[in-house]
Amino acid sequence: MTKVYVPLDMAAVAMGADRLATAIVKEAAARGESVQIIRNGSRGMLWLEPLVEVETSTGRIGYGPVSVKDVGALFDASFLKGGAHPLSIGKVDDHSWMKRQNRITFARCGIIDPLSISEYEAHGGGAGLARALQIGPAATIEEVTKSGLRGRGGAGFPTGIKWKTVADAPADRRYVVVNADEGDSGTFADRMIMEGDPLSLIEGMIICGYAINGSKGYVYLRSEYPQAAKVYQAAIDVAREAGWLGDNVRGSGFKFDIELRIGAGAYVCGEETSLLDSLEGKRGIVRAKPPLPAHEGLFGKPTVVNNVLSMATIPMIMEKGAQHYADLGVGRSRGTMPIQIAGNVKYGGLFETDFGIPLGEIINDIAGGTRSGRPVRAVQCGGPLGAYVPVSLFDLPFDYEAFAAKDSLIGHGGLVVFDDTIDMSWMARFGMEFCAIESCGKCTPCRLGSIRGIETIDKIRAGQDVENNIDLLKDLCHTMKFGSLCALGGFAPYPVESALRHFPEDFHKPALEAAAE
Amino acid sequence: MAGAAPYSDERAREIIADHMGLEGPALPILHALQAEFGHVPEAAVKEMAEALNVSRAEMHGVVTFYHDFHREPHGRHTLKICRAESCQSMGAEKLANDFLNKLKLEWGQTTPDGKLTVEAVYCLGLCAHSPSALIDGEPVGCIDMQKLDELAAEARS
Incomplete structure (x- = not known):
């Protein structure tokens, strides 16, 4: 029986992994070969998806991207024994993309069967929770604080401090909420971990619940991720069956359970307070802070709201110790960041590495430049609310503070690459349009300012009174930044301003050209 | 649906x-x-x-x-095409506009035979395979006009 891995990751499925798995089974049966198909998560080398791996005596050999029509030839080349074939990438662990990473959050993703507790435990799973239960809640929070872990959702708030605030808040109930409303374009790390190593997120939530003395956890997942919903729900069922969830977590007497909730297509619900309102069954309207969710969160109770990646990293931190994690990274950005490389790139995927790597190295070296083969013009960092960074700033190290100093943000770690055919005035307009579509409507500068922004950029693009309208646009951006409660209205100006600052020529087209459009 | x-x-x-x-x-x-x-x-x-x-x-x-909930019945099949930044970096805006024009639809509308509704979506997390789409909940990566035509034909058959 040969183990053959065909990812169940949504990106692999989008490239035909389901049909491929069926075809491999069929072909094997026709040839009298015995195969066991394991649907694993993705290794993160997304340009190779579907990446089929075969377990051999010398390790796992990869083939990709494989389509259904390649299956016959792969069998002819005895791929079940790791035979040579043009699609072979050799030993997957030896691939330079894998070797250059430092995988902590994603250590198991793509390697194990995501729904197998025994494989999860064989790869270190459960050790973090066991240690937490042994050292107690206060020491667990202390450990998370010492690791220097900061919220991976975008805001970068120290996770341990948030937990301590919740633990210290007097209450009869406390909640653990995981923000899996990963709406930023160019990001997919939450999705990948929920599909590839969902038990790590479950374990992280249990540890958090134990540390803050809460017994209920919610995962708020966006509806655009049907596969993540399926896999994560199955993982919850597996964990409950195995006694990880329920009235007596792993025999410790601690009670904890998790419920998966699906969003309904509102980007703003990725903002933590509007997420809480949505969980409560209301419109996803942003709340004014204070009170912080740590004091008055879900149903008015103290609530930890953490991003998927922060929570999924907790078990590793507890297992290996705070110092191991804190030793990685630069400045106040400790540990590793799963960077998501997307858009017009040759090698797109997930690359987890210590903080501090220069942006240019990620784009030119690791991602191999653009898929179109044209020169890179801009990289949008941190999703639709993140700045467009020009090539001249490619020496910027990947670090929260270094990015902030250049009016940019790391956000959730997504990088979207654009080639030189991109019209930055159009992208600025799109930024405003997106804000207008997704605004929850509470703050006037966001709700109306974004509409006025679209109109003003349209005038600029049409060559009308360009200089005055650019001044007006800058003024509008300022109002939105300082007059909005949350990051949607407050950060929507960043892509617009960065486009104006770094690519002014796109806003000053010759009148003739503008008129022709 | x-x-x-x-x-x-x-x-x-x-x-x-x-x-x-x-x-x-x-x-x-x-x-x-x-x-x-x-x-x-x-x-x-x-x-x-x-x-x-x-x-x-x-x-x-x-x-x-919430964008997901609709008050009127949709077409039998729903095609969601991503128009977020990553997909735009691979030409999704023009692709989607050409496709909509061909079907004489605007975003959110349904073909006259009631078989296909085409909606915009803002990121499917398939950003290394831009442009991407979702047909009745099934993901499709690296779409082009040929693939969209096939999906539409299948939905309307």
Whole structure:
């Protein structure tokens, strides 16, 4: 029986992994070969998806991207024994993309069967929770604080401090909420971990619940991720069956359970307070802070709201110790960041590495430049609310503070690459349009300012009174930044301003050209 | 949506009752109603308001806030095309516009035969395979006009 891995990751499925798995089974049966198909998560080398791996005596050999029509030839080349074939990438662990990473959050993703507790435990799973239960809640929070872990959702708030605030808040109930409303374009790390190593997120939530003395956890997942919903729900069922969830977590007497909730297509619900309102069954309207969710969160109770990646990293931190994690990274950005490389790139995927790597190295070296083969013009960092960074700033190290100093943000770690055919005035307009579509409507500068922004950029693009309208646009951006409660209205100006600052020529087209459009 | 059941107050009340044990049950109920009836009819909103003890205006506010819930039946199949930044970096805007023009549709509209609704979506998390789309919940990466034409033809056959 040969183990053959065909990812169940949504990106692999989008490239035909389901049909491929069926075809491999069929072909094997026709040839009298015995195969066991394991649907694993993705290794993160997304340009190779579907990446089929075969377990051999010398390790796992990869083939990709494989389509259904390649299956016959792969069998002819005895791929079940790791035979040579043009699609072979050799030993997957030896691939330079894998070797250059430092995988902590994603250590198991793509390697194990995501729904197998025994494989999860064989790869270190459960050790973090066991240690937490042994050292107690206060020491667990202390450990998370010492690791220097900061919220991976975008805001970068120290996770341990948030937990301590919740633990210290007097209450009869406390909640653990995981923000899996990963709406930023160019990001997919939450999705990948929920599909590839969902038990790590479950374990992280249990540890958090134990540390803050809460017994209920919610995962708020966006509806655009049907596969993540399926896999994560199955993982919850597996964990409950195995006694990880329920009235007596792993025999410790601690009670904890998790419920998966699906969003309904509102980007703003990725903002933590509007997420809480949505969980409560209301419109996803942003709340004014204070009170912080740590004091008055879900149903008015103290609530930890953490991003998927922060929570999924907790078990590793507890297992290996705070110092191991804190030793990685630069400045106040400790540990590793799963960077998501997307858009017009040759090698797109997930690359987890210590903080501090220069942006240019990620784009030119690791991602191999653009898929179109044209020169890179801009990289949008941190999703639709993140700045467009020009090539001249490619020496910027990947670090929260270094990015902030250049009016940019790391956000959730997504990088979207654009080639030189991109019209930055159009992208600025799109930024405003997106804000207008997704605004929850509470703050006037966001709700109306974004509409006025679209109109003003349209005038600029049409060559009308360009200089005055650019001044007006800058003024509008300022109002939105300082007059909005949350990051949607407050950060929507960043892509617009960065486009104006770094690519002014796109806003000053010759009148003739503008008129022709 | 394929196979949507005709609306009945009785069935709506059953669905609502099934979820009343949850904390904050409104979104799970709305998803379940839409899965059953293909949309969220006004009559169901009334039932929900009663069961959850909120005003109809408030319930109406919730339903209309979220892009996913629609008040009218959709086409038999739904194609969601991503128009977020990553997909735009690979030409999604022009591709989608050309496709919509060919079908003489605007975003959110349904073909006259009632078979296909085309919606915009803002990121499917398939950003290394831009441009991407979702057909009845199934992901499709690296779409081009040929692939879109095939999907449309299949949906309308």
